[in-house]
Amino acid sequence: MANKFWSELTHRLTPYVPGEQRHGDKIVKLNTNENPYPPSPRVLEALAAVDGGALRRYPDPESVRLRTALADQHALDVANVFVGNGSDEILGLAFMAFFTAKSAQSTSPPASLQYPELSYSFYPVYCELLDIESCVRPLRDDFSIDMDAFEDNGGGIIFPNPNAPTSLAQSAQSIEALLIRVPNTLVLVDEAYVDFGAQSMVKLVNKYPNLVVSQTFSKSRSLAGMRLGAAYANNQLIEALTRVKNSFNSYPVDAVAQQAGIASISDEAYYQQTLMKVIRTRAETKLALEARGFRVLDSAANFLFVSPADKNACALYEHLNRQGVLVRFWSSASLAQWLRISIGTDEEMQALLKAIDEAEYAI
Amino acid sequence: MANKFWSELTHRLTPYVPGEQRHGDKIVKLNTNENPYPPSPRVLEALAAVDGGALRRYPDPESVRLRTALADQHALDVANVFVGNGSDEILGLAFMAFFTAKSAQSTSPPASLQYPELSYSFYPVYCELLDIESCVRPLRDDFSIDMDAFEDNGGGIIFPNPNAPTSLAQSAQSIEALLIRVPNTLVLVDEAYVDFGAQSMVKLVNKYPNLVVSQTFSKSRSLAGMRLGAAYANNQLIEALTRVKNSFNSYPVDAVAQQAGIASISDEAYYQQTLMKVIRTRAETKLALEARGFRVLDSAANFLFVSPADKNACALYEHLNRQGVLVRFWSSASLAQWLRISIGTDEEMQALLKAIDEAEYAI
DSSP states (O other): OOOTTSOHHHHHSOOOOOOOOOOOTTOEEOSSOOOSSOOOHHHHHHHHHOOHHHHHSOOOTTOHHHHHHHHHHTTOOGGGEEEESHHHHHHHHHHHHHSOOGGGOOSSSOOOEEEESSSOTHHHHHHHHHTOOEEEEOOOTTSOOOGGGOOOOSSEEEEESSOTTTOOOOOHHHHHHHHHHOTTSEEEEEOTTGGGTSOOOGGGTTTOTTEEEEEESSSTTSOGGGOOEEEEOOHHHHHHHHHHHHHHOSOOSOHHHHHHHHHHHHOHHHHHHHHHHHHHHHHHHHHHHHHTTOEEOOOSSSEEEEEOTTOOHHHHHHHHHHTTEEOEEOOSGGGTTOEEEEOOOHHHHHHHHHHHHTOOTTO | OOOTTSOHHHHHSOOOOOOOOOOOTTOEEOSSOOOSSOOOHHHHHHHHHOOHHHHHSOOOTTOHHHHHHHHHHTTOOGGGEEEESHHHHHHHHHHHHHSOOGGGOOSSSOOOEEEESSSOTHHHHHHHHHTOOEEEEOOOTTSOOOGGGOOOOSSEEEEESSOTTTOOOOOHHHHHHHHHHOTTSEEEEEOTTGGGTSOOOGGGTTTOTTEEEEEESSSTTSOGGGOOEEEEEOHHHHHHHHHHHHHHOSOOSOHHHHHHHHHHHHOHHHHHHHHHHHHHHHHHHHHHHHHTTOEEOOOSSSEEEEEOTTOOHHHHHHHHHHTTEEOEEOOSGGGTTOEEEEOOOHHHHHHHHHHHHTOOTTO
């Protein structure tokens, strides 16, 4: 399909193929890293308490109350906090705010954005959308991010911590060493999964002028349906995000999402309880899979990156799919032996293990 | 302020200065074109009915149920409908999807985007953000859009109908004549205020391959706080919007907003009742202002564009502001005699008229 009214950009973009989203009572959905537990009851109370006056008026474009709640949580100033319509939108705005398009760079070759080869699949998509030169850094043999491979190139560095889909965390110490070693390069640490076991860099944003941290309410806060993310950085970097936001969409975070976010943050006990349940289930599932001969990387996230004993991940994926257990499989050669399995409830993980034990794929 | 980690784009962008957003019991807020009435009670019921399962999971990235409801409303196919985080986001995505950046054009001079001189202030902001060449077309002496001034330049044309801040509508006939006259140019009709009295072009999107229509739930549907907008076009143009959306943020419309939109559309009776109230109050306010010597343009929107008898709009604006009645004034020379006044409740308009009658500004 093509059309004469499409922009040059539209022609250039690769059409997106949505992931499988089967739903139903009998489906065990372990393929999109959603939290198996609902958000704090306070979030539902906040939704029920929204009145017509809050809906008919524009929301606070600065989301001051929500940003203040987040700032207080991390002992930062409100000027260190940015919020957006999910961390995906924040990443998109950050790519615009901090990384210069190839065509607008005077140096040749242009300063590139560096990211790990196996990483969040949206990074190359943003680079394509925004015409940003990218440089892919291979992982180490143990699947960890090779921090030494990043260069102080005056462009940028982005990586998730913990990384997806590998589930592995980098230590705060190794990230600090990087920040010090690349003082001319902006480092964006994508902490979508950090609450499940990695060390956050948020408290260091005023120490390192080249540090931006993004987080999301989608995973540990069980609010994927609400679209809410946050970024943390020194006030000048937040100003850059704000400028780009205000030139694209002044009001990305609606009034209901602002209230939901505030309610979620207020319930620390519920949040800790949910986290602990996911972390315990993760440990038990890892042991159970290892007992079945799987290789399972040390996860600091709400998913496991696993390789079955016979290494025929594709056959196992197809078997599980037929049994109504959805996990993530990639057809690329480098990942052909691996699956990514989200941590569900204990019952869902039992269903996974049962389906694995019944597998005839490995004959 | 400037920072070495800012992109070339961030340096280039003009910082946004938020509009005045005073709130309070005694404030009569007629400066942001919000609907004075709350949304349908069904919307609040939908919010209260959201469960934790809908929040912990990602929303439908395609918003199929909401788009189907909108398609049914206009006797279109779901493939003719796009939804986004407010019509601002939709306009931003549309600028990317349909208008090519200067730097990516091979022709010289580049094909430009044409829009009326007095129009939505975000159009030049998007052009700056996305490096799109713009061409401003002066209004006619009666403040109407000069449809004859638009050229078939292979670029684009965008205008609000009714226009803001003038409140004037173009007839569907005049827009059809334009669509026929510029077959090589994409025409984006921004119908943010159309429900208050102009003729929508939505039903013609499959007749004119160069037509895109954007609408919003913020005004006539009283959902400015919810951030929800829609675009209508033939399926190839919707595909362009979808490609850009999926390369920026797959899930801009959260699960709650999808439910709120569906609930709003379902309550046609409430919607018509609210519209009629705003339209009746508009007519009465226009007569009352004309009786006081004001010039008032024929409004098809939920606001009036007015010039006071002594033409000292700035003094009147300042007087009203001191009285707690907020209206919109622009300091630019061409608008120095004009105010934009949103239609509030009857009580709010009485407060406006009372404050005008008490004005000592015109001594």
